[in-house]
Amino acid sequence: MQDVQKEKLRLKFLGCLLGAAIGDALGARWEGRRMSRSEDIVFLAERLEQLIYTDDTHMTIGVAESLIESKGFDGEHMAQTFIKNYDAEPWRGYGPGPPRIFRMIKDGEAWYSAANRLYRGGSFGNGSAMRVAPVGLLYSRDLEKLREIAYQSSSITHSHELAREGASLQACAVALAVNTPSDEDIDKEAFLSKLQNFIPNQLYQEKLAQIKELLGEQDKAKVIAVLGNGIEAPRSVPTAIYCFLRQPQSYKDAVIYAISLGGDTDTIAAMAGAISGAYLGIDAIPPEWLAKLENKDYIESLAQKLWQLAICPA
Ligand code: AR6
Ligand code: MG
8 A cells, every 4th residue: 555545544544533532522412312403512512621522432442442452353352441441430421231241241251142141132222333433444444354343342242133233334334434535425325335235134224225215304303213313223323324424525514413313412423423534534523623532642542553453464
């Protein structure tokens, strides 16, 4: 790869992880609300002194740390990284499931089986899709490997098929965004077709078809009714992809629109922000938002190390 190509890729890696963290931190202020006006979200974003992220980013950091330290996926290492991070900052707003799984693993359950004991058939919450962006970045040039690692990283806490497929779909969207040059317009239909070819699950297939139908839709209530804005992976991952595809040329518009839909705003904005940042690169993120992000330098350093690993695998 030429140096100029490598540098463009670096900016995309930074844009993805920082874009996800900012989406999470901005969205967290609106979590659980109904629809909001874009002007109100922008107004609050301008007034906030600091952008404090939640479990979405905390776990994304864990995924990135583990992939970097292990030079690839190591389930035991990733599970222990999640546990270490959770023990240090349990107040980040974790969903109900993961802390229970961390306890089981601490008590001796294997990392690959603990999650099966939660809920019926494992969790289908969006907790494994919200943190999967580093997998999408690192394996963007090998979608079968990406699928396998997305499944496995999901299985640590979310073993239900809908969570595993949701995580792989989000990782694939990040990878396609990374692989599309930012000075090239996104072909929305081609982007959706590639996702449809990638995902075997029927429900996600239907959701991707609905995204296409909704691209010109002005009525947010209809978007929410069809795609959802909830905590379940199938009611949030397709929504995040939609938020990106609606306004692919503006990171700010994609994230603000995601938050304006209400519901699980931090997670949907984090996932939309990850895809948008991966396409447009860090330069598309408003500098005043970047400057206010908690632990920005650390998140940036993780993105940088992931990039180094991606261009020069061990
Ligand atoms: N059956 C019934 N309900 C379920 C099932 C199931 N098989 N699986 C999940 N749920 P959880 P997360 C419901 O606990 O995915 C933070 O706020 C159930 O109500 O695995 O890590 C983040 O910002 C369960 O409590 O947590 C994200 O928004 C819920 O889905 C979110 O939490 C969440 O599943 C991530 O949560
Ligand atoms: Mg959330």
